[in-house]
Structure formats: structure tokens, C-alpha cells
Amino acid sequence: MTRQLALVTALVTAVLAGCGTRDPEHGGTLAELHRRGEITWGADIQGGEPYVYEDPAQPDHIIGFEVDVMAAVARRLGVRSRMRQYAWSNLVPSLERGDFDVIANGLEATAERRQRILLSEPYFVYAETLTVRTDSDVRSVFDLAGKRVGTLNQTYAHDILRMLYGDAVKVYEGNEEPYRDLELGRTDAVLLDNVIADRYACLPSHPALRCLPYDVARGTYVIGIRKADPELKAAIDAALAAMRADGELEQILRKARLWDARQRDAAPAEGQVIRPRALDGDMVVQFLAAAWVTLQLSVLAFLLAVPFGVLLAVSRVYGSAPVRGAARLTIELFRGTPVLLQLFVLYYGVASVVNLGPVEAAVLGLGLNYGAYEAEVYRGALLAIPRGQSEAARALGLGPVQTLRHVLLPQALRLALPPMTNDFVSLLKDSSLVSVITVIELTKRMTIAAVDMRGWLIPGLLCAAMYLALSVPLSELARRLERRLARDQRPLAL
Amino acid sequence: MISVRSLSKRHGEREVLVGVTARVARGETIAIVGPSGGGKSTLLRCLNYLEDFHAGEVEIAGVTLRPGMASGDPALRRLRTRVGMVFQQFNLFPHLTAEANITLAPRVVKRAAPGDAERTARALLARVGLADRAGAYPHELSGGQQQRVAIARALAQEPDVMLFDEPTSALDPEMRDDVMEVIRGLAQGGMTMLVVTHEMQFAHDIATRVWVIDRGTIAEDGPPSKVVDQPETAVAREFFSRLRRTSR
Numbered sequence: 181m182t183r184q185l186a187l188v189t190a191l192v193t194a195v196l197a198g199c200g201t202r203d204p205e206h207g208g209t210l211a212e213l214h215r216r217g218e219i220t221w222g223a224d225i226q227g228g229e230p231y232v233y234e235d236p237a238q239p240d241h242i243i244g245f246e247v248d249v250m251a252a253v254a255r256r257l258g259v260r261s262r263m264r265q266y267a268w269s270n271l272v273p274s275l276e277r278g279d280f281d282v283i284a285n286g287l288e289a290t291a292e293r294r295q296r297i298l299l300s301e302p303y304f305v306y307a308e309t310l311t312v313r314t315d316s317d318v319r320s321v322f323d324l325a326g327k328r329v330g331t332l333n334q335t336y337a338h339d340i341l342r343m344l345y346g347d348a349v350k351v352y353e354g355n356e357e358p359y360r361d362l363e364l365g366r367t368d369a370v371l372l373d374n375v376i377a378d379r380y381a382c383l384p385s386h387p388a389l390r391c392l393p394y395d396v397a398r399g400t401y402v403i404g405i406r407k408a409d410p411e412l413k414a415a416i417d418a419a420l421a422a423m424r425a426d427g428e429l430e431q432i433l434r435k436a437r438l439w440d441a442r443q444r445d446a447a448p449a450e451g452q453v454i455r456p457r458a459l460d461g462d463m464v465v466q467f468l469a470a471a472w473v474t475l476q477l478s479v480l481a482f483l484l485a486v487p488f489g490v491l492l493a494v495s496r497v498y499g500s501a502p503v504r505g506a507a508r509l510t511i512e513l514f515r516g517t518p519v520l521l522q523l524f525v526l527y528y529g530v531a532s533v534v535n536l537g538p539v540e541a542a543v544l545g546l547g548l549n550y551g552a553y554e555a556e557v558y559r560g561a562l563l564a565i566p567r568g569q570s571e572a573a574r575a576l577g578l579g580p581v582q583t584l585r586h587v588l589l590p591q592a593l594r595l596a597l598p599p600m601t602n603d604f605v606s607l608l609k610d611s612s613l614v615s616v617i618t619v620i621e622l623t624k625r626m627t628i629a630a631v632d633m634r635g636w637l638i639p640g641l642l643c644a645a646m647y648l649a650l651s652v653p654l655s656e657l658a659r660r661l662e663r664r665l666a667r668d669q670r671p672l673a674l
Numbered sequence: 675m676i677s678v679r680s681l682s683k684r685h686g687e688r689e690v691l692v693g694v695t696a697r698v699a700r701g702e703t704i705a706i707v708g709p710s711g712g713g714k715s716t717l718l719r720c721l722n723y724l725e726d727f728h729a730g731e732v733e734i735a736g737v738t739l740r741p742g743m744a745s746g747d748p749a750l751r752r753l754r755t756r757v758g759m760v761f762q763q764f765n766l767f768p769h770l771t772a773e774a775n776i777t778l779a780p781r782v783v784k785r786a787a788p789g790d791a792e793r794t795a796r797a798l799l800a801r802v803g804l805a806d807r808a809g810a811y812p813h814e815l816s817g818g819q820q821q822r823v824a825i826a827r828a829l830a831q832e833p834d835v836m837l838f839d840e841p842t843s844a845l846d847p848e849m850r851d852d853v854m855e856v857i858r859g860l861a862q863g864g865m866t867m868l869v870v871t872h873e874m875q876f877a878h879d880i881a882t883r884v885w886v887i888d889r890g891t892i893a894e895d896g897p898p899s900k901v902v903d904q905p906e907t908a909v910a911r912e913f914f915s916r917l918r919r920t921s922r
């Protein structure tokens with residue numbers, strides 16, 4: 181989610197900056213940082229241990245092997261080192277804008293990245309590690325046809341899997357979730373680099389998982405530098421070479437339990453450049469499929485939200501004291517906590533008890549959350565009906581349930597229709613939150629396409645057009661329904 | 675048909691009804707009059723248990739009402755199919771046509787066949803002079819027409835007793851006569867009725883008995899010739915003389 185937000189921020193940033201034009205002023209950084217006596221570097225503490233993270237013993241203190249690497253580089257340049265917190269997927273545009281001098285945060289050396297910024301010599305060699313369940317017959321990355329494979333969004337592993345298997349990959353945003361789903365049988369394998377695999381999967385505490393002992397591919401972490409700063413790159417490369425030669429780098433990596441034989445081998449070659457995708461028929465089909473997912477999720481969730489909301493509203497207005505209290509508690513619980521949290525709890529939190537699929541969890545989560553909002557809309561509508569209506573119904577002999585069904589709810593629903601339309605359009609857009617539990621809907625498709633196309637404009641416009649194509653006819657439909665239901669009521673003159 | 679014994683009701687500290695005792699025989703038409711806030715409407719609403727009371731007992735159309743009955747009590751269901759009520763503000767259901775307003779209770783409460791309910795509704799609409807407005811929604815009808823539909827709606831349950839709570843007070847003068855005409859017709863047909871009203875004419879010409887209610891009790895009870903023309907109590911004299919002044 182944070183990454184997704186960051187991507188949107190990146191979109192806005194890119195648009196504001198004139199779609200990624202670079203400022204030539206930002207050369208000469210080496211001279212500037214000597215003047216300043218400080219080198220600033222961008223990183224995201226959300227990446228966690230071992231990269232850059234808050235010291236558990238001293239949470240206002242940032243530690244990690246990249247903190248140590250940058251401290252050593254800075255010392256060798258004769259300046260101080262200062263970390264700047266940025267969302268990970270925003271690091272490259274922020275570097276280009278001049279927010280800090282370099283990037284040092286698990287930045288993978290790829291041919292594509294080299295086209296955009298300068299990359300230092302590597303300070304770490306990682307390996308892509310395939311993790312499977314102990315009982316699995318998968319032996320290599322080539323046995324995965326027809327299987328469900330998970331990985332993290334925007335990683336080299338994601339590129340490898342897409343090269344091999346196209347879009348049949350489950351994409352996650354956090355380190356823990358891919359392995360949790362693998363244990364639960366929701367996926368058949370996870371491909372991620374060994375730094376993550378060693379910390380989240382290949383451990384005695386996860387007896388159901390097995391990490392295959394072959395490197396699927398190797399890659400390197402490098403320091404990212406602006407194109408206009410070749411002299412800074414030369415200085416950093418010299419510092420890294422010196423650290424390698426006098427053993428300081430080995431000492432830093434050993435301290436972080438990252439030292440292995442791979443660090444001594446020759447640096448691996450960079451993967452070939454994956455050509456940016458263009459807008460073609462396939463992509464439109466993918467967008468249409470994603471729009472269909474969004475529509476289905478929203479409609480199903482709303483079909484759950486309406487009866488749930490009616491039940492809660494009726495309980496709150498007409499129930500006995502304990503029923504009223506329970507309804508109010510339920511409303512406050514679902515309305516007062518983020519949908520995102522509810523989705524996580526439904527999909528991961530209760531997985532050992534009820535193993536819901538991502539779509540079921542999404543429909544349930546959105547439906548319950550919106551039901552709580554609907555409940556308050558219906559409650560307001562019920563309270564707006566004149567008291568004489570229920571008195572007349574009672575005087576005619578209708579029981580409480582009959583009064584509700586034949587007299588009060590039909591009138592309340594008519595009053596509630598405009599806010600309900602509003603809520604459905606809002607739900608249509610909020611359904612993008614379910615991408616955190618691996619459902620690829622319209623917004624997720626847009627962020628994936630934006631990465632593939634190296635640009636936000638076309639996927640963004642396509643995505644916006646599809647949301648509008650869903651919501652506008654719906655508003656029109658609701659308007660007609662409203663008019664039909666309101667035939668029994670003249671609007672009051674002002 | 676109706677027997678009220680020591681009926682008392684409080685709103686907080688204020689006593690709204692103070693030990694009301696009265697009897698009504700089948701076919702009587704009682705006009706209930708008196709100054710505002712005297713307890714007329716409250717008495718009427720207690721008679722079909724739209725309001726609970728604190729002490730006393732009511733027997734009406736064969737149903738006995740006591741303080742503290744639950745809203746789901748089957749006796750109350752029986753009560754409401756035998757006692758019809760017409761409100762000052764009509765309280766028609768705005769989302770239903772005139773005909774659907776009338777057929778709702780027979781269909782839902784008495785489970786009448788839709789065809790039968792419709793036939794009854796058409797006959798009742800004809801009886802209140804609205805045969806041609808069956809498909810109209812309440813907002814398409816004048817106040818007087820709405821009140822006549824409301825009367826037809828109450829009659830559809832074939833009640834033994836009809837309660838009218840100021841049925842013409844919300845109407846323009848020219849529409850009152852149509853409604854009054856309908857009520858007069860019912861009286862002549864032998865319906866037992868209690869009508870809270872400010873209409874002198876009605877109290878005088880149609881009612882078989884007049885109750886003057888003041889400060890929670892029946893201050894005067896007798897035939898209109900006596901109560902309206904020669905009231906005994908000060909409150910009745912004061913009330914009728916003011917009514918004559920304002921209605922002129």
C-alpha cells in the first residue's frame with residue numbers, strides 16, 4: 181500500500197516536473213558536498229532489516245548494513261553521512277529532482293536503471309532464491325508452468341517471472357505475506373532474493389517451507405548517482421574499491437550476517453534490457469479484465485453491504501438496549517478502523533481458522549466496511565420518516581416486522597437512494613485497496629502498466645476512462661430509479 | 675361496546691387523565707370536546723393502545739386493555755382489527771396509491787386474497803366519493819380527499835368501533851363538509867364512533883352524546899341538546915360560548 185501510494189505520488193511528481201525532464205543544474209555534487217561537509221542519501225526504512233531500519237533497542241536510531249556502508253564511504257570522502265527517508269519506489273525521481281545526493285537502499289543494478297542514472301560498482305551480490313513447500317515436486321524456476329508463484333512488486337524476481345510466465349504471478353507489497361500464503365497453500369512457490377528468503381522463509385521456524393539451494397539468478401546492489409555527476413561516481417567507486425581491498429566491506433557484511441561466497445565471485449552480468457511495452461490490444465484486454473474484476477468486487481460487496489446495513493440500522497433504531505448496543509459497537513468497529521486493516525485481518529489474520537480466497541476476503545471486507553456506513557445512512561432515513569406513519573400502520577394492525585417491511589423501509593430506501601449511489605461510486609474506487617491481498621483490479625493494473633510502459637500518462641488516462649465508464653452509467657441508472665421511486669412525491673418548492 | 679374504568683395516565687409529573695370512567699353502547703356516536711390540553715386525544719389514543727396508561731382498565735370491542743401490554747401482544751392485534759383510527763394529519767402511506775393504502779392491512783394482516791381486497795377497496799372508495807381516484811398517490815389528492823381515503827383505509831378492516839382524532843382540523847373549511855358527510859353517513863349506518871372535534875355543528879346534529887373533557891376528566895356527559903345548549907359546568911359554558919364566537 182505504501183508503495184502504491186508512493187507510485188501515485190511519483191506520478192504527481194513526474195507531471196509537476198514536466199514528465200521527468202532532468203535538471204542539468206544538479207551536476208557538480210562532489211564539490212558541493214565537500215563544501216557542505218555532508219553526503220545525503222535516500223532510503224526507505226520500510227525495507228526493514230538488514231538494509232536500513234530502526235534499532236529495536238533504540239527506535240529513534242537508524243541502523244543497517246547500508247548505514248554502515250554509507251558511513252564508510254562518507255568517511256573516505258572526508259564528509260559526514262546523513263540518511264533521508266523516502267518511499268522506496270520514489271527514490272529515483274527524488275534523486276533526479278535533487279532531494280539528496282545518492283541512493284543506497286537495495287537498488288538493483290539493471291540495464292534499464294543504468295539508462296536513467298549512474299550506478300556505482302556493487303557493494304553486495306544477492307541471489308534469487310526459489311522457496312517451495314516441503315512436499316512440493318518443484319525443483320527449479322522452470323517447473324512453474326501452471327503453478328501459482330508469488331513475489332514482490334517491482335523487483336528483479338518479478339521481471340524474471342514475467343519473462344518466463346507472463347502475468348500469471350501473484351504480486352505482494354510486504355516481505356512476510358508471500359511466504360505466509362505459500363505456507364497456507366495459496367501459492368506453490370515464491371521467488372525472492374536471498375536476503376529476504378533467508379530472513380522470512382529459510383528458517384527452522386518455518387518447517388513447511390524449503391528454500392531450493394540453487395541460485396535462480398544473481399544480481400547486485402549498487403549506489404545510484406545522478407547522470408550529471410560522473411566525478412561523484414568515480415569518487416564513490418574508489419571508496420568502495422578501497423573498502424573491498426582493506427576488508428572493511430567484508431566486515432560490514434559479516435556484521436549483518438550477509439557475507440557469503442557470492443561476494444568473492446566476479447560480479448554477475450546485468451540482465452538484458454526489457455523493452456518498454458507499448459499500448460496495444462493485449463494491454464487493453466488486460467485493462468478490461470481488471471475493470472471486470474473491479475466491477476464484480478464492487479457489486480458483490482455492495483450486495484452484502486445493503487442487507488448488512490439494513491440489519492444494523494433496524495437494530496440500532498428499534499432494537500432492545502443490548503441489541504442497540506451491539507449494533508452500535510459493530511458500526512463503530514467497521515467504520516472506525518481502516519478497510520486496509522480489515523482486509524489484512526480477513527486474509528492473513530484469520531487464515532489459520534478460515535482460509536478465504538483473496539476475492540472472498542475482498543468482498544467480505546469491503547461489504548462489511550461499507551455495510552457500517554450504509555447502516556448510518558439507513559438509520560438517518562428511518563428517523564426522517566414522520567412518526568404518524570408507524571402509528572397509522574400499528575393502528576391498522578400491522579406488527580413491527582410488517583410495519584418495517586411495508587411502510588418504513590420502502591420510504592427509507594427512497595430517502596437513502598442518493599447517498600447510496602454516492603457510496604457505491606466511492607466503493608468502486610475503494611475496491612483498489614484489495615490489491616494488498618493480491619487481487620489485480622483496475623488501479624493495480626494501472627500501476628503495473630505504468631512500470632511496464634515507463635510512463636504514467638497513458639495507463640493513467642486509460643484507468644480513469646474505465647472508472648468513469650463504470651461509474652457514470654451507474655449514476656445515470658440510479659438517477660432514473662430515483663425518479664421512478666419519487667413519482668409519489670413532488671419536490672418541495674423552496 | 676366500550677367500558678372505561680378509572681383510566682389514569684401521567685406524562686412525568688403531569689396527570690393527563692385522572693380516573694376516567696365511561697361506557698359507550700353499540701351504535702352510539704360520541705363527540706369529545708373541550709379545551710386544548712384537556713386530554714381528549716390522549717383518551718382516544720389510549721382506547722386503541724397507541725399510548726400506554728398507568729392505571730385502570732379498558733374493555734373495547736371484546737378486548738381488555740391493561741397497563742404495560744407488550745407491543746407484540748396478540749390481544750393488541752385483535753384490538754386493531756376491530757377498532758379503526760383516523761388521524762388529524764391523515765397519515766396516508768405516501769409511497770402507495772389510494773387503493774394500495776386501503777388494501778395493505780387486509781392483505782398483510784388478514785391475508786385477504788388480492789382480488790377480494792381490491793374489490794373491497796373500490797367499494798369503499800365509491801362510498802367516500804372517490805371511485806375515480808383509486809390510482810392516485812396521496813400527494814395528488816387534496817387534504818379532504820386524503821382524509822376520506824384514510825377513513826376508507828380504516829373501514830377496510832371492518833371495525834366495530836371507529837376513533838376519529840380531530841379529523842377535520844387540518845382541512846380548509848370547504849373540504850370539511852365532504853369529510854363530515856362521510857362521518858355522518860357512518861353514524862347513520864349504526865357504527866359506534868368516538869370523534870374528537872371542534873365542530874359545533876357535528877356535536878349538535880350528529881352526536882348521540884357529548885363529552886366535555888377538561889383537566890383529565892369527563893366534566894360533562896349527556897345528549898347534545900343538554901350539554902351544548904344548556905351546559906351545567908363553567909368550563910362547558912365557557913368552551914361553547916367561545917366556539918360560537920369564533921365560528922361566526
